[in-house]
Amino acid sequence: MTKPFTPAPNSLEAFWMPFTPNRRFKADPRFLQRAEGMHYFTPEGRKILDGTSGLWCVNAGHNRPRIVEAIQRQAAELGYATTFNMGHPKAFEFANRLVSILPEGLDHVFFTNSGSESVDTALKIALAYQRARGKGTKTRLIGRERGYHGVGFGGISVGGIVKNRMFFGSLLTGVDHLPHTHDLARNAFSKGQPEHGADLADELERIVGLHDASNIAAVIVEPVAGSTGVLIPPKGYLQRLRAICDKHDILLIFDEVITGFGRLGASFATEFFGVTPDIMTMAKGITNAAVPMGAVAVKPEIYETMLDSADGAIELFHGYTYSGHPLACAAGLATLDTYAEEDLFERAAELAPKWEAAVHGLRDARHVIDLRNLGLMAGIELEPRPGAPGERGLEAFRIAFDRGLMIRVTADIIALSPSLIVEESQIDEMMQILRDTLAAIA
Secondary structure, three states: OOOOOOOOOOOOOOOOOOOOOHHHHHHOOOOOOEEEEOEEEOOOOOEEEEOOHHHHOOOOOEOOHHHHHHHHHHHHHOOOOOOOOOOOHHHHHHHHHHHHHOOOOOOEEEEEOOHHHHHHHHHHHHHHHHHHOOOOOOOEEEEEOOOOOOOOHHHHHHOOOHHHHOOOOOOOOOEEEEOOOOOHHHHOOOOOOOOOOHHHHHHHHHHHHHHOHHHEEEEEEOOOEOOOOOEOOOOOHHHHHHHHHHHOOOEEEEEOOOOOOOOOOOOOHHHHHOOOOOEEEEOHHHOOOOOOOEEEEEOHHHHHHHHHOOOOOOOOOOOOOOOOOHHHHHHHHHHHHHHHHOOHHHHHHHHHHHHHHHHHOOOOOOOEEEEEEEOOEEEEEEOOEOOEOOHHHHHHHHHHHHOOEEOEEEOOEEEEOOOOOOOHHHHHHHHHHHHHHHHHOO
């Protein structure tokens, strides 16, 4: 029987692209052929300055020799080994190396393959831990509006981006959401953390009053909400959230998939803000995105309680075929070496003031209604086009690419997150291309 549709080898039709208007892209495609340092290159050889470190993930820059060579060596030695009742040395080595840079109090690591898997794993660990310590009624999960926690059913349930939720039914039950912290009226054009909004953490008290703390397992937030447009936490907000969770015996989960590995000029946002969660998710920069990988770190009491309370040989009935994959562990070890040898986290901290000044230099650029920044992150919010929200952002994305700059847009917000190797001259180049791009948009 002949298939009704057999695409040619070079056809664009067979690949259903993620988070992409497929018909629009395939009518006017944009391709990347290779990458080096701070740049992508198109098949025609055109140079594209990467203002987004891939997708918040290539923190050490593209095509780093140490990482490439580590993957090649590992592939030639051991391409795959299960970590179900077996082990291979690099999984344990990498877990130990990770723990050495994690905030004090997070000392056990569970490996996943992505940020989405890390979030679902963290939520499952939180629920299992509450049951293991005899508090099985604590099942409710609290997320936040405009939060992004990947695309698993757990992640979109606690997440708060409408389009990610509206098509997929009732999602997980027993989930509530804190309000987001974006206050354009009071905090527009803030440099670093905004002054107003710490009191929004008190909404957790209202939720506790509605459900009682005996029914709430965990709260999950991004320290800085990235994918929704770089929403910076107000001063004191995360500290207040930590205090309320402690008061009511609720686990606090930080989703550091974006903010981890130097993005804010520290190993993790946990270190930057001085607030330690009970559980923390990681991915993206963990391997410089060279091999897919994620991880979840937990406090020792969570790990020990699970082991002590196990009703069988296995204490956590959860895992993935590729948990602790040999190639990913090799890439991760080489990535940590690269970060350390080049002092990239410290470099990001040193560049942050230059980055802030450059970003806020766009205050008078056309269509800009807000600018926000922290570390090497920035959000540039554009006034939506009347009757066509999101179209101005998409046009900015296309024009910037044509002018030689890769940006990320979410609706009418431009998000920037360059690799930690970015040069000051490249920061200036980004801002000039953006200024010219915005001037060209109706």
